[in-house]
Amino acid sequence: MRRAAFPGWRRAVSAARRRLAAGDRERGANPVELAVVMPLILVLLFASLQVSAVFLARSTALNAAQSGVNAQRVYQAEDGAGVASATRFLRATGGWLLGWETTGPTCAITNADTEVTCTVSGRSLSVVPGVDFAVRQTAHGTVERVTQP
Numbered sequence: 461m462r463r464a465a466f467p468g469w470r471r472a473v474s475a476a477r478r479r480l481a482a483g484d485r486e487r488g489a490n491p492v493e494l495a496v497v498m499p500l501i502l503v504l505l506f507a508s509l510q511v512s513a514v515f516l517a518r519s520t521a522l523n524a525a526q527s528g529v530n531a532q533r534v535y536q537a538e539d540g541a542g543v544a545s546a547t548r549f550l551r552a553t554g555g556w557l558l559g560w561e562t563t564g565p566t567c568a569i570t571n572a573d574t575e576v577t578c579t580v581s582g583r584s585l586s587v588v589p590g591v592d593f594a595v596r597q598t599a600h601g602t603v604e605r606v607t608q609p
Contacts, residue, residue: 510587516556517584517595524549524557524565525599528578532567535604542567542578550580557582557595569603576601 527549532542546565550557560582567578581596 506587510591510593513556513587514584514593514595517558517582517593518597520550520553520557521560521580521582521595521597522599524553524560525578525580525597528565528567528580529576529599529601532569532576532578533601533603535606540567542576546578546580556585558585559583574603574605576603 524546528542528546531537531545534541543565546567550560550565557580560580563581565578565580567576569576577598577600579596579598581594584593584595586592
């Protein structure tokens, strides 16, 4: 008697079956799509982490070089004050810049004792094994001195 209350029930049931059967063709498509896209997502993730590590290493090297310049340009600064300051900075900043110990920071006074230049070099931390980025940063400054007007 209930079926008599809804005369088109057979059509509704067959339409619902067709709709469900049509959806079965797409079944399992999401995991396959994810398996295809996931390597690209991982490559982009590791690339962004590597770029960040390179920029942090460059920033560390530049700040160390600037620290060396600031220490060496002081009026009547001792020889090696810039190198000592840059080395202290690099030891305190952690491991973003690797291999700086082998070359060490260098500071030189040029242009008739009026300018100081400090250079820090090393390599960035590697997120991907076998990928190595060289980092070299230089800072310049004027040596403080007494001049006659």
